[in-house]
Amino acid sequence: MASPILLALVPSQGPTAGGNTVTIIGIGLSGATSVLFGGTPAITYTVQFDGAIIATVPAGTGTVPVTVTTPGGTSNSLNYTYQAAVAPVILALVPPFGLGVGGVPVLIVGNHLTSATAVLFGSTPATSFTVLGDGAILATSPPGSGTVSVTVVSPAGVSNPAAFTYI
Template sequence: MPISPNQGSTGGGTSVVITGVGLAGTSAVHFGTKPATIVGTPTPTQVNVVSPSGTGMVDVTVTTPGGTSNPLSFYYVGAPFACSLSPDSGGTGGGNTVTINGTGLATATAVQFGTTSATPTVVNDGQLTVVVPTGVAAGSVGVTVTTVGGTADDLSYTYVDQPTILALSPLSGPTSGGTEVTITGTNFATTQSVTFGGTPASFVVISGTSISAVTPPGADGAVDVTVTTTGGSATSAGAFTYTAGPGI
């Protein structure tokens, strides 16, 4: 006589289906010593119930005019606790993988970012990973982990708009580097790196629309300039030109 699911929240309230034979006259279903709520009218092969509260593993029995069934095992699962999420921000396009740490995560079935749900990968009872879904807009959203034992909603995730590069000044400098370049654009507040032709440059974020960077040494010619932020990357192709000094 199967039972599905065979686990649920310690607070009760789990919808459970018990299948077997001779169940039409079911008068009671017990989870351990506690009666469950029978939903609808039992059929000869199925009875639907809502589990009562409980802890640990309990025997589930079905009582009919013909007697009491053999016991089935049902496992009560405690509510989860999520204590950290890393990284806790990313681009509005989603797609990056975050790690959630806590307890009671082994039965996680969904992770909600605001109103959008994602399917997690359970690493163990204390950790899971999940690919962040696309965000509705930039800003902070609540993160909720749903498990058999209940939900944990103590975390938040911040969506960040992708940066854009609008202009550079000056547009050229010596191959030896050292040119101070002002980069203007949008969504620069969380800038993590600036590169000229793939080579990292030192930089200072002036504001959400301005960065001051110092060019590293580079080869003669035009190179791409890339700004990488929490929200993603923006590249301006051939935006800066290295100029070799005179030789005699």
Template sequence: MPISPNQGSTGGGTLVTITGTNLSGTTAVKFGSKSATSITNVSPTQVTAVSPSGSGTVGVTVTTPGGTSNPIPFFYVGAPFKSGIGPVSGPLEGGNTVTVNGVGLSTATSVSFGGVTATPTVVSDTQLTVTVPAGAAPGPVGVSVTTAGGTNNGLSYTYVDAPTVTTVAPASGPTSGGTGVTITGTNLDTTESVTFDGTPAPFSVVNSTTVSAVTPPGAAGAVDVVVTNAAGSDTATDAFTYVAGPGI
């Protein structure tokens, strides 16, 4: 006499289907010593019921006018606990993979990003991976994981748009570096790196349209300035010119 699903939340409320024989006239379904609710006799071979609260592994029995069945195991599962997610941001169009760490993740069936669900790949009871669905708009969204034990919230993921660079000012400076420049554009508040001719530069985010950076040393000539975030990069071609100092 199988039961499906054979596991559910410790808080109860799991609708289970029990199949067997001679189930007509079912008067009770018990999970251990506790009675199930919302018992429905679907057919002589099938009964549905809603599990009560419980813990551990219990035997489920069905009682009819003919007697009580042998017990079949049902496993109570606690709600998942999430300890972290990484990376914590990605492109608005989704498609990247994130890892969720925690406890009680082995029965995970879905992960929600701001209400949009995705099906995870369970690695272990403490880890799962999931492909991020597309977001509705840039910005943070709540992340929740649903398992047989329930749903747990508390994590955040940020959708970002790729940056654009419109100006770099001043547009020139010495080859020794050290020039403070202001980069303007869009979606710059999630900037992760700024490079001049491929060399990383120290930077600070001012707001979504402005980033300040300090030029690293470079060879004389015009170089590309590249701004990168989790969604991609934008290149300002030949946007800064290194100028060699005078020689006597």
């Protein structure tokens, strides 16, 4: 029985906190007895078929070698890079104003918006919000008055403020 061969990690990077899943693509992965990220075992892993394993990444830092061990031996290694989470950034609000009664759909354009856990208009949460992708969120304004700062909250931090004016 030959040692397994690793061909790709999808994705090959993720957060330092771990907990995300990675698909390990290779040859001879059936019967895997361990999946290591550096010297740390994967939180869990499941052999999908001889050519793929889905592994839950442990916490870590930097770039580490990923290996799979089977009864045939230990595979070659592929690099996995841990990346620090980045706080969201707001570039624009469209529109930057709305009715005082709320209910206005507001497109928040920016970066690093995927992991948003809240959208605040001043200290009031948006009535609802939908993450459209890393660069956009569609939020519904709550009732309010005056000019308030809109911010996006994520596990990595709070975004810069963007002005929203109630009319």
